[in-house]
Amino acid sequence: MIKLHDLEFEPYISEEEINVAIDKVAQKLNEDYLDANPIFLGVLNGSFMFASEVIKRFSGDCEVSFVKLGSYEGTQTTGTVKTLLGLNQSLKGRKVILLEDIVDTGNTLEEINKILLKEEVANYEVATLFYKPEAYKKEFNIKYRGMEIPNKFIVGYGLDYDGLGRNLTQVYKLK
Ligand code: IMP
Ligand code: MG
Numbered sequence: 001m002i003k004l005h006d007l008e009f010e011p012y013i014s015e016e017e018i019n020v021a022i023d024k025v026a027q028k029l030n031e032d033y034l035d036a037n038p039i040f041l042g043v044l045n046g047s048f049m050f051a052s053e054v055i056k057r058f059s060g061d062c063e064v065s066f067v068k069l070g071s072y073e074g075t076q077t078t079g080t081v082k083t084l085l086g087l088n089q090s091l092k093g094r095k096v097i098l099l100e101d102i103v104d105t106g107n108t109l110e111e112i113n114k115i116l117l118k119e120e121v122a123n124y125e126v127a128t129l130f131y132k133p134e135a136y137k138k139e140f141n142i143k144y145r146g147m148e149i150p151n152k153f154i155v156g157y158g159l160d161y162d163g164l165g166r167n168l169t170q171v172y173k174l175k
Contacts, residue, residue: 015139046101
């Protein structure tokens with residue numbers, strides 16, 4: 001058991017299980033993109049560990065970049081405007097694979113998709129390490145999923161609770 005801030009967490013998914021899930025995603029990506037020179041776009045901060053592991057397992061040529069969803073207050077009529085920080089190259093005509101740590105409600109993913117799908121990419125897919133089917137209510141089909149998990153709060157392997165827990169090499173769930 002571990003304690004992060006005020007909450008206690010117990011072991012939930014071992015590093016071996018995570019590696020099996022990453023191997024599975026990486027194998028599919030190798031089948032689908034080996035000669036495609038894709039761009040992997042990791043979503044910070046949570047995806048750094050998954051991105052590193054899955055990209056290490058990719059055998060073809062590829063490019064790697066990291067993005068972060070930001071927001072600023074627009075005019076009164078536009079409200080909060082979402083931006084994608086770190087996207088400093090054109091994705092036009094490229095095959096893009098977004099790497100996410102977890103898809104929960106899909107709200108974050110939807111915002112990122114709206115921005116990336118304006119970029120006239122040749123092909124766009126999402127690979128996520130964890131996916132909560134009970135929470136996901138959006139239309140976008142997530143093609144590559146490492147592991148489906150119930151609607152529980154987890155930490156570790158890049159995922160945090162209020163900033164802590166990202167460095168844990170296995171996943172813990174709220175006790
Ligand atoms: P969304 O609900 O799909 O928009 O999830 C957005 C973000 O919430 C994810 O990218 C994570 O950063 C965070 N998140 C969702 N579920 C969990 C969890 O179980 N543990 C830690 N962070 C989570
Ligand atoms: Mg995240």
